[in-house]
Amino acid sequence: xxxxxxxxxxxxxxxxxxxxxxxxxxxxxxxxxxxxxxxxxxxxxxxxxxxxxxxxxxxxxxxxxxxxxxxxxxxxxxxxxxxxxxxxxxxxxxxxxxxxxxxxxxxxxxxxxxxxxxxxxxxxxxxxxxxxxxxxxxxxxxxxxxxxxxxxxxxxxxxxxxxxxxxxxxxxxxxxxxxxxxxxxxxxxxxxxxxxxxxxxxxxxxxxxxxxxxxxxxxxxxxxxxxxxxxxxxxxxxxxxxxxxxxxxxxxxxxxxxxxxxxxxxxxxxxxxxxxxxxxxxxxxxxxxxxxxxxxxxxxxxxx
Ligand code: NAP
Numbered sequence: 001x002x003x004x005x006x007x008x009x010x011x012x013x014x015x016x017x018x019x020x021x022x023x024x025x026x027x028x029x030x031x032x033x034x035x036x037x038x039x040x041x042x043x044x045x046x047x048x049x050x051x052x053x054x055x056x057x058x059x060x061x062x063x064x065x066x067x068x069x070x071x072x073x074x075x076x077x078x079x080x081x082x083x084x085x086x087x088x089x090x091x092x093x094x095x096x097x098x099x100x101x102x103x104x105x106x107x108x109x110x111x112x113x114x115x116x117x118x119x120x121x122x123x124x125x126x127x128x129x130x131x132x133x134x135x136x137x138x139x140x141x142x143x144x145x146x147x148x149x150x151x152x153x154x155x156x157x158x159x160x161x162x163x164x165x166x167x168x169x170x171x172x173x174x175x176x177x178x179x180x181x182x183x184x185x186x187x188x189x190x191x192x193x194x195x196x197x198x199x200x201x202x203x204x205x206x207x208x209x210x211x212x213x214x215x216x217x218x219x220x221x222x223x224x225x226x227x228x229x230x231x232x233x234x235x236x237x238x239x240x241x242x243x244x245x246x247x248x249x250x251x252x253x254x255x256x257x258x259x260x261x262x263x264x265x266x267x268x269x270x271x272x273x274x275x276x277x278x279x280x281x282x283x284x285x286x287x288x289x290x291x292x293x294x295x296x297x298x299x300x301x302x303x304x
Contacts, residue, residue, distance in 0.1 A: 004165050006031040009066035011059055011081055013037035013046050015128060016098045017072035018136025021051055023169035026138040036062035037133065038073075045133045060088035068165070071097035071109070076238035079108030086112045094118040094158045100185065100235070102149045102178040104242035110151070118158035121149040123181065124171060125189075129230040142170035143291055149178050179246075186246035190239055191254060194247070196228035197236075224299075 008030040010017040017035065024030045035052030036059050037043050046055045056062040063069045063085045073081055078099055089095065095113055099105040102121055113119050126144035128135065146166040150159045163173040176184070203214045203222060214222060240247055264272040288295045 001027040001029060001168050003031050004029045004161060004168060005067045007066045007068070008033045009062045009069045010035045010052065010072055011062060011069065011085065012072035012077075013042050013051060013055075013133045014072060015131050015135040015140075016124065017070070018046075018051050018133050019126075019138065019140035020070065020072070020098075020136075020169065022136055022138035023141055024165075027168050029165055029168045030068075034062045034066065042133050049134065051133055051136075059085050063088050063090075063093075065090055067093055068162070069093060069095045071095070071099070074235050074238045075099045075101050075105055075242045076234075078105045079112070082109040082112040086114055089114060089117050091116045092118075094120055094162060096120045096122050096162050098122060098124055100189070100239050101243040102147075102181045106149070106151065106178055118155045119151060120154065120159050120162040121151075121178070122162060122166065123147045123149070123185075124166065126171070127231075129227055129232075131232040131235070139170065141166070144171055146171040146173050147181055148173055148175050149181055150175060182243050182246045183249070186243055186250045190243055190247045191250040193228055193231060193236060194240065194251065195254070196225040199225045200229040 008024065010020060010033060013035050014037075021033055021035070024033060032053045034054045034056055035046055036056050037046060040057075043055050043057065046052055059081065067090070069085060069089065071078055071081055078097060082095070085095075091114075095109070095117055096119075097105055097109065099121070100123060102123060106119075106121055109121075110119055124141055124144060124146040126141050126146075128140070146163075148159060148163055148166070159175075166173050199222070206212050207214045218226065261273065261276065263269075264276075287293050294300045
């Protein structure tokens, strides 16, 4: 593949930024990539492992002369970062982000960006429970979706170039408006994370009270919740605080369904339970058919 941007700046050097760097390098998509992380510890690690062609000690230095600047910090930090980089942005540059929530990020970032700078919000639907500069890998985005959320009146060339970059990093791209994105993500990601956090919290309470062996026997299903519930606390705090309405809407529906299942169990209504589980099983088949997971038993873990 050929170079898409001569100069890319990554602000924040965690899981997503480091994966972007390795994916861009894998396919030669960027000339020079600069990077900035808030702590000197993360910047030192980045220098040690060769993460970014140049690691900078200030955001202004990192974005100076960049054609594309990608904000890879927690959602709640996006506004302050945009305010800080704004005076140093090159005219005609594109600013993008990878935040898991779109409406709140757009509201926080857009007002700071100077005239003549393009803003192309994006969100790769790929991640792991790990964070920090060492956690990234080039394959993270392969065959995963990256949703691009263009603003009304956005420069189409700028939008298409961002999409091309994500395709070059292995992703499939699609466009959505911000409100729809936030509702869809509340269903497929945000509410499931909250449910996993809750389930693990409940198991922990039970373990403390009854000395139950929840860790020893966790392969019965519980460990899949624990992987999700090990996700970064700062990132997820910000997701829930900034996607409040959509998450509450989905949790309301979830609670109604949960009560219906609870009642079916109490009433011995096996027909209701069987019909419900038959419907949900079909969704799993759809995910496998869409190439978004493996159909290997136990997620391909074998005898782990
Ligand atoms: P991460 O591994 O925790 O890295 C976050 C980076 O942001 C670190 O470099 C951190 O600096 C920096 N940072 C944290 N707070 C900051 C602040 N207040 N001001 C400036 N910099 C700050 O996070 P990540 O998983 O890459 O997530 C980054 C973004 O991607 C988030 O917006 C998240 O919603 C989104 N996202 C995450 C996933 C996922 O599964 N993880 C998937 C898709 C999108 P230090 O290293 O110095 O602390």
